[in-house]
Amino acid sequence: MRFKLKAVVCVDLNWGIGYRGKLLARIPEDMRLFRRLTLGKTVIMGRGTFESLPAPLEARVNIVLSRSLNANAVLVCRSLDELFLRLEAYPADDVFVIGGEAIYSQLLPHCTQAYVTEIAARFDADRHFADLNQDESWVLRGKSDYKTHHDLRYRFLEYFHNG
Numbered sequence: 607m608r609f610k611l612k613a614v615v616c617v618d619l620n621w622g623i624g625y626r627g628k629l630l631a632r633i634p635e636d637m638r639l640f641r642r643l644t645l646g647k648t649v650i651m652g653r654g655t656f657e658s659l660p661a662p663l664e665a666r667v668n669i670v671l672s673r674s675l676n677a678n679a680v681l682v683c684r685s686l687d688e689l690f691l692r693l694e695a696y697p698a699d700d701v702f703v704i705g706g707e708a709i710y711s712q713l714l715p716h717c718t719q720a721y722v723t724e725i726a727a728r729f730d731a732d733r734h735f736a737d738l739n740q741d742e743s744w745v746l747r748g749k750s751d752y753k754t755h756h757d758l759r760y761r762f763l764e765y766f767h768n769g
């Protein structure tokens with residue numbers, strides 16, 4: 607593949623990512639990192655995540671995986687095969703996988719890197735990301751100090767894929 611897929615995700619200590627269609631928490635510095643990483647790039651999301659946004663993400667190419675969605679404001683791909691064909695044809699050197707659970711789980715094997723914001727708390731969650739610490743093909747190569755937002759502690763982790 608010519609392009610490099612990278613995952614960006616915010617997890618809690620159980621690797622939970624969402625509950626009832628929403629994020630578990632909103633941390634401004636995490637949002638800023640997400641924006642800095644993805645601005646001007648291509649983002650891939652599932653229909654569930656797309657529908658949780660107020661609008662397509664500005665200044666980014668928005669690709670939505672869905673077999674049912676009809677939308678003009680974004681590129682819709684009906685399958686992974688269609689997505690990969692689209693990415694081959696598209697001059698995308700940095701492509702970010704931004705969720706949710708269904709899309710992370712299918713595209714993680716194709717990702718070279720994962721930017722993980724880890725919140726040091728445990729929330730009720732009905733959507734999860736794979737526990738990269740239990741997967742030998744993923745290696746933790748970077749971690750920030752803990753930071754705080756109100757009563758939440760969090761840190762930024764960077765994993766690399768050996769597979």
Ligand SMILES: NC(=O)c1ccc[n+]([C@@H]2O[C@H](COP(=O)([O-])OP(=O)(O)OC[C@H]3O[C@@H](n4cnc5c(N)ncnc54)[C@H](OP(=O)(O)O)[C@@H]3O)[C@@H](O)[C@H]2O)c1
Nearest residue numbers: 616624627628629652653654655671672673705706707708
């Ligand atoms: N913490 C984070 O960083 C983060 C990031 C993103 C999202 N989230 C959370 O995750 C939740 C949403 O995630 P989700 O797992 O429910 O939904 P999702 O993964 O965003 O989207 C699932 C949908 O994607 C489509 N899809 C999946 N695989 C496909 C394939 N191979 N080909 C074509 N279409 C495919 C299907 O849409 P159709 O049914 O239309 O076919 C499926 O229903 C929310 O709670 C959100 O807040 C958290």
